Amino acid sequence: MPELPEVEVVRRGLERWVAGRTVDDVEVLHPRAVRRHLAGGVDFAARLRGLRFGTAMRRGKYLWVPLDEAVPSDDAGSSLLGHLGMSGQLLVRPAGTPDEKHLRIRVRFDDALGTELRFVDQRTFGGLSLHDNTPDGLPDVIAHIARDPLDPAFDDVAFHTALRLRRTTVKRALLDQSLISGVGNIYADEALWRSRLHYERPTATLTRPGTAELLGHIRDVMREALDQGGTSFDSLYVNVNGESGYFDRSLDAYGREDEPCHRCGTPMRRRPWMNRSSYFCPRCQRPPRTG
DNA sequence: TATCCGACCTGTTGGC
DNA sequence: TGCCAACAGGTCGGAT
Incomplete structure (x- = not known):
């Protein structure tokens, strides 16, 4: 399941293998893969042709590649935006390699490197689209996405303040x-x-040291996963295994229903939560008092 | 305005 | 063996 560390591995792959290359042709094989490109797949392909890929960027789980126009303009330019959803993969493959079963978009380049970029996505929660950039160089449709905790500009104090103001959990x-x-x-x-x-x-009950500790653990777990995700990378494979991450072996909570807590030995529990599951230790992670 | 929650999607798994 | 329901979960948009 691609989360931030997996997406960062993909970003590094794009940076290395497609930056500086010019698009020759685009095939959209499934309309849902470009659903966020409101003008549709034909427009998506037509607009991308002839543009040169810049260096891939990332915020949270979103990836984007700034596009160099043939004729430079004064505005902030545009970008190819991507989200992997639950099962998306961006692969750099030798042209002629048999198509993946769930190949959704193919991008060919006008050089002699012999590789193409493929967007493969079983469940089609992910997709690619083209957008104008904000003055900050961010695709306009993700301007509302907060910085991620590995971003040096992430503001810990502002995050704590925002948490305290929320009436949520x-x-x-x-x-x-x-x-x-x-x-x-x-x-x-x-x-x-x-x-x-x-x-x-409740977020309103979090103390400043408590928020700081939580942020520290978020960063630790992401960095540890990133270290392990990065090890799988090779020249033609620009993603991680979407089904079972290498970090699986290191998980302490997720997916460990009825298994002993790594801290106290109490059987871990799973609770349905927001159409998904929450895993926790009933002894180490006491529910909040109600009433 | 803030918060909540169902829909979207398809392959796998488990129960009958 | 075959069928069906449940499950996985990030994001959006409608409902409250």
């Missing part, structure tokens, strides 16, 4: 991409377990 807040980006269900559960916080803890 801590896991909901962690998954709210306008507060903090890049955290998904897996790393939220991991960071909460490390922080000994129950997922339904």
Whole structure:
């Protein structure tokens, strides 16, 4: 499941293997893969032809590649924006390699490197689209996405203040991409377990040291996953394994229902939560008092 | 305005 | 064996 560390591995792959290359041709094989490009697949392909890829950027789980126009203009330019959703992969493959079963978009380049960029996505929650940039160089449709905790400009104090003002619970807040980006269900559960916080803890009750500790654990778990995701990278494979990350072996909470807590040995529990699951230790992560 | 929650999508798994 | 329901979960937009 691509979360921030996996997306960062993909970004590094794009930076290395497609930056500076010019698009020759684009095939859109599934309309849902370009649904966020409101003008449709034909327009998407036509607009991309002839543009040169810049250096891939990332915020949270969004990736984008700034596009160099043939005729430079005064505005902030445009970008190819991508989101991997739950099962998306961006692959750099030798042209002629048999198509993947769930190949959705193919981008050919006008050089002699012999490779093409493929967007493969089983569940089609992800997609690619073209957007104008804000003056900050961000695709306009993701201007509302908060910085992620690995961004040097992430403001810990402002995050704590925002949490205190919210009338919600801590896991909901962690998954709210306008507060903090890049955290998904897996790393939220991991960071909460490390922080000994129950997922339904009201954000208004978090202390400043408590928020600092939580942020520290989020960063630790992401960096550890990034270190392991990075090891799988090779020249033609620009993604991680979407089905079972290498970080699986290191998980303390996610997916460990009925298994002993790595801290106290109490069987871990799973609770349905927001159409998904929350995993926690009933002893280390006490539910908040109600009433 | 802030918050909540269902829909979207498809392959896998488990129960009957 | 075959069928069906449940499950996985990031994001959006409608509902409250």
